[in-house]
Amino acid sequence: MNKKEIFLIYARAANGAIGNEGRLPWHLPADLKRFKALTLGKPMIMGRKTFESLPGLLPGRRHIVLTRREHWDSTGAEVVRTAAEALSKAAEGNETGEIAVVGGAAIYDVFRPMADRIEVTEIHEDYPGDTFMKPLGDEWRETSREDHPATDGRPAYSFVTYARHVEDDAGEAA
Numbered sequence: 214m215n216k217k218e219i220f221l222i223y224a225r226a227a228n229g230a231i232g233n234e235g236r237l238p239w240h241l242p243a244d245l246k247r248f249k250a251l252t253l254g255k256p257m258i259m260g261r262k263t264f265e266s267l268p269g270l271l272p273g274r275r276h277i278v279l280t281r282r283e284h285w286d287s288t289g290a291e292v293v294r295t296a297a298e299a300l301s302k303a304a305e306g307n308e309t310g311e312i313a314v315v316g317g318a319a320i321y322d323v324f325r326p327m328a329d330r331i332e333v334t335e336i337h338e339d340y341p342g343d344t345f346m347k348p349l350g351d352e353w354r355e356t357s358r359e360d361h362p363a364t365d366g367r368p369a370y371s372f373v374t375y376a377r378h379v380e381d382d383a384g385e386a387a
């Protein structure tokens with residue numbers, strides 16, 4: 214099995230909020246568009262709560278859903294019980310070379326140590342939330358950034374890509 218690049222993708226408010234009452238705290242069409250562009254055709258790994266928060270199945274993408282529940286209405290989902298099972302399922306028949314981890318916070322925590330790349334929409338406003346993400350640690354380096362100002366009642370935001378920072382034997386950044 215060839216190594217697949219694992220990336221996390223999420224939108225995060227300035228105060229760290231990513232979710233509120235099972236939904237996104239904001240409506241940002243540009244973020245939804247980017248999410249679609251970056252995930253289309255790729256297997257998506259997600260937690261059961263995120264799967265249930267979707268408006269429906271997202272076309273053109275496999276939904277690999279982690280749950281510990283024995284019985285659960287999983288129509289449209291490929292149900293898995295462990296991170297290892299999720300990754301092995303996501304690699305099956307995957308010609309894209311990528312696996313998208315699409316949340317929520319519980320699932321990002323499990324997969325962050327294995328991720329090669331993180332795609333963040335940084336929203337430059339605070340939002341009320343019940344699900345939060347911490348800022349990224351020093352092991353992540355920004356590799357691209359696209360800033361967008363606030364318009365039409367929508368907050369300012371930035372599309373930012375982070376790659377894992379690898380040090381060589383001399384402790385220097387590669």
Ligand SMILES: NC(=O)c1ccc[n+]([C@@H]2O[C@H](COP(=O)([O-])OP(=O)(O)OC[C@H]3O[C@@H](n4cnc5c(N)ncnc54)[C@H](OP(=O)(O)O)[C@@H]3O)[C@@H](O)[C@H]2O)c1
Nearest residue numbers: 223224232235236260261262263280281316317318319320
């Ligand atoms: N801003 C963003 O980009 C973004 C992205 C995604 C989601 N969200 C938001 O985040 C919130 C949901 O996030 P969340 O952290 O509460 O839930 P979640 O990560 O979507 O799902 C958690 C569930 O996944 C299952 N699970 C977690 N770890 C597991 C493991 N190691 N093995 C097996 N199953 C495991 C459990 O399901 P069972 O309880 O069934 O056992 C757990 O209750 C929602 O508000 C959603 O809108 C935001």
